[in-house]
Amino acid sequence: MAAMLAKHTTIVFFFTISFFSVLASADHQSDYSEVKFSRYISPSSLGLKQEKLSHLHFYLHDIISGKHATAFRVAEAPSTNHSSTLFGATVMIDDPLTIKPDVTSKIVGRAQGMYAFASQSEFSLLMALNFVFTEGEYNGSTLSVLGNNKVLSSIREMPIVGGSVIFRFARGYVQARTYSNTQVHTIVEYNVYVFHY
């Protein structure tokens, strides 16, 4: 009896599965034949007119300790503290961007993201950050920077890989220059050159 019941259950189960897989495949076919997921549109339909070139200038404050610290080491390799180049150290930042070198001058935004010591032979950082602007027409817009930063070079250039709101379709580059440097507080001057609409 139990064996018969089991057999019966198996048959019912088999038909149920087949029925649903027929349904599922029919469903898939209609997905592919009727639903498009891409189309061409005109730039004007997004309100895009003439591409503009902007130059932004500000100072970034990277403060690694103390009450007003803005940069925190969040990860490292077992060998990082024995490495002359701090290879593997990864630092998360929320650095203010100010209009003048003085940290108490007007804040135009923040650099939020991370940098990591990426070379075993020199001080060379992988930078992955967003400039999150909070001032005037740029309030709420962001620029994303991904690049290599050889911190001991006088001028370091990094690509802008994109942006949001005012900076949609952004492309361009930034130039970073160390303005001053103490044990805890580094001030970096940024010149940003960006194409956007």
Ligand SMILES: *[C@@H]1O[C@H](CO)[C@@H](O)[C@H](O)[C@H]1NC(C)=O
């Ligand atoms: C390495 O050095 C940093 C900074 O001095 C310290 O915070 C961290 O705890 C050290 N890590 C190890 C594994 O000793």
Ligand SMILES: *[C@@H]1O[C@H](CO)[C@@H](O)[C@H](O)[C@H]1NC(C)=O
């Ligand atoms: C920026 O936008 C936010 C959110 O809309 C608003 O609360 C803030 O006051 C704005 N800041 C400036 C300086 O306009």
